[in-house]
Amino acid sequence: MVAARLHIDGKTMIPDLLRTAPHLRPVLDRYGLQGCGGLLGPVESVEFFARAHDVKLDHLLGELNVAQDLPAAVPAVASKPSLADTIYRPFxxxxxxxxxxxxxxxxxxxxxxxxxxxxxxxxxxxxxxxxxxxxxxxxxxxxxxxxxxxxxxxxxxxxxxxxxxxxxxxxxxxxxxxxxxxxxxxxxxxxxxxxxxxxxxxxxxxxxxxxxxxxxxxxxxxGKGMAVYDYYVLSAIVWFFLQSVYETVHLAATLTASSREQLVGLVATWQGALRDMQIHGFALLMILGVSQRVFAPFYGLREPKRRLAMIALVVLNAAIVGEVLGLILMRQLGHAWAGLWYVSALVLAVAVVLLVRDWNVFGKSELPDRNLKFLRAAYVWLLISLAMLALLPAYQFGALRLLAPQSEAATMGFSHAYYGAIRHAITVGFVSMMIVGMAGKMAPTLNGIDVHGLRPLWLPFLLLNAGCATRVLFQTLTDFTPFAYRIAGISGLLEVTALAIWGAHIWGVMDGRVRARPDTQGRARPYYRGEPIAPNHVVGDVLEHHPELLQTFVLLGFRPLANPILRRVLAETVTIDQACRYLRLNSGEILKTLNSAIGHPAATRLTLGVVDQPTRENASACMPRK
Ligand code: HEM
Known part of the structure; x- marks a missing residue:
């Protein structure tokens, strides 16, 4: 059965649209919906979908409206769920x-x-x-x-x-x-x-x-051509592949080293370069690419500048090559090559700072959600790790010589503790925090769950940050006092606990065991004729489609609706849930009564002026909230 013609605009929620007009699904499938969010699609508006899938809103609305009028005009795409629709899950x-x-x-x-x-x-x-x-x-x-x-x-x-x-x-x-x-x-x-x-x-x-x-x-x-962010992703994929080859050779060499000295020599010469390929080459470039693609449409942050992003990509790749070569040549040809590594690290840091500033990562978001705090914290950790990298000479040749001249790090001329702390700040603080935030957005969206109705995940957020901060700080302090080892030693437990809580939650979301709580924040959504009335439907929308419900509303206790002026002013903006809370009514009972009254002319003709008291029958529905 094809439903009555709908008014579809940018604010229309996709589940509402597909519930009322499932025959419109192929239009969204053509732009990448395909199985995303299950039968009713993700809990997002048409406008958000258009931005997320990089299609012009007017164009999409036009196609949806054509499909409403002439279903045969739009070629259908199979909407049967396929293997590729949920492929992220096993990964x-x-x-x-x-x-x-x-x-x-x-x-x-x-x-x-x-x-x-x-x-x-x-x-x-x-x-x-x-x-x-x-x-x-x-x-x-x-x-x-x-x-x-x-x-x-x-x-x-x-x-x-x-x-x-x-x-x-x-x-x-x-x-x-x-x-x-x-x-x-x-x-x-x-x-x-x-x-x-x-x-x-x-x-x-x-x-x-x-x-x-x-x-x-x-x-x-x-056949759509490459966007700037695609080149970041492509670079990251190339680094991903290169590091896997390098890692295999390094593994074979270290496992077959004939003596402890040879093993230490291999690690000192080759391992640092491998880590830079993995962390800066693969993980950082991939995250920078994906951030450019999603921050503006998903969070309403600033659109990246194309030219800056392209220049930064060339500079970043050159800087990573410089880091890799600097570390290897420093051991092979002499310490002066450490300068190449250091200058490259500085250049990389400057490029990242310019990008983060351009995207306004810490500016006001028009579409915040629980995951944004993870994504922002990730960028804070990235900046901390890059600042620590830039300060490495000052630490090694200033702070250490001054405050701990007898320490192993000062006498060796290299602080394993400080270098490891920089690495932890970027692997856990930046990369892992980013994974946690991105998966926290992707998994619910792809399972048709409104992310706003899920737990805010404050506990894993605080534990992960606390664990990472403790590790970075106290691992560095091991250069100054052995006491710091103990505290750094237990920091891993905080991080693993955080990841376990988060992991169980995301697993539950993917398996359909975690559900969004009913929207109690009163976020309004439009009402379509034929669907059940829900707490976040706007009263005015419901009345527009079902004028016969006015009397029921009033009888149930929405007495201000009896006044035509108040009805015009309030009903247009207030949701049923908000009104119930204001009037101290039980929204569950109210919704049950309203839904069963749809289509039935009111039993009693009451003039609005005399509707002051709810009738005895309806009084039960007007129980004050506990
Ligand atoms: C979440 C809790 C984590 C704990 C408790 C932890 C613990 C450790 C420890 C104890 C070391 C050796 C310390 C040192 O020699 O400096 C280490 C090294 C390392 N960690 Fe982690 N780590 C964690 C997360 C991560 C993550 C998320 C990544 C990657 C994304 C990572 C990548 C590495 C690498 C590559 C090394 C070897 C560094 C080297 O010596 O070349 N770690 N980690």
Missing amino acids: FKSGIAIVLTLGAAWGAYLLLRIGFKGDFRAAGLHEINAHGHAQIFGWVGLFVMGAAYQAFPRFKHTSLVGPRWAIASLAMMLTGIIVRSLAEPLAGTWPPLIPVAVVASLLEIVAIGIFAALIIATWKAA
């Missing part, structure tokens, strides 16, 4: 499982050992590297792959090319991560595991190669 679930076992949980255990022993050498090199690997490939890698397979095709109004290959890439990546994470630390005592770890690592290269090929093929198939 997100695997990422959560990895971070809570081989990643952060394992890292927290290592940190406890370091803390209680009062020495960073309390954890073995391969134990630490297994953790670093699980985090980069399993936590960051799987989230990026899942989000990219899900969202990038939609950004281009197309479908993912080869979704079965995408699932194959997950299977390979997951096998590689698990086998490699277990085999690397054990290979020291049982060498037959060395080839096993290396083969697992090769499997990861293949998985990342498939990922890169599918995303590029999908872009090509869409």
